[in-house]
Amino acid sequence: MADVSAKLVKELRDKTGAGMMDCKKALAETKGDVAKAIEWLRKKGIASAEKKSGRVAAEGAIGSYIHTGARVGVLLELNCETDFVARGDLFQGLLKDVAMQVAACPNVEYVTTAQIPDNVVEQEKLIEMGRDDLAGKPDQMKAKIVEGRIGKRLKELALMEQPFIRDSSMTVEQLVKQVAGQIGENIQVRRFTRYTLGEGIQIDQPDFATEVASMSGN
Secondary structure (H helix, E strand, C coil): CCCCCHHHHHHHHHHHCCCHHHHHHHHHHCCCCHHHHHHHHHHHCHHHHHHHCCCCCCEEEEEEEECCCCCEEEEEEEEECCHHHHCCHHHHHHHHHHHHHHHHCCCCCECCHHHCCHHHHHHHHHHHHCCHHHCCCCHHHHHHHHHHHHHHHHHHHEHHHCEECCEEEEEHHHHHHHHHHHHCCCCEEEEEEEEECCCCCCCCCCCHHHHHHHHHHC
């Protein structure tokens, strides 16, 4: 992504209400041309989606996705404002795409980074602070490195931060905003559950050495 000044990003945010990262991407795609960036955001439906994000989304649907071979399955709740929209093709297509995304991302555990509990964040910090490559570094430098790594790690756990599997040029968050802009309603991914066949089941592994010894003794 090309470097874009903070001043330009703020100007675009003030004019469109779009998020900072969306504004940066729009400006990078249009070589810093604010007018073209506004048009880019409108085409993607992002600007209008941001304006609707505060509205209550209590309708929607629960969708499922079963991966080929039936070894991975997902249940996902996607919310919108009206039952009419929830039954539409655009909404149902988004529901399927996001559920498929969850199936493809075994490390994802939360919808957004904001949902990650403080104790999980602190645990990740402890792990990073204990890395061998940080030994001997000044505390200020160490804290900065850890902060960067933690930010990256938390994004790995959040569904909305993932590159969309059908188009890696956008994140899942940008995909949801794009569809919300096209539909004209606030759309929110509320929650999901990912099932993996056999997960958590303890399987007794045969002790081959003991087995061979007992057979040789017969």
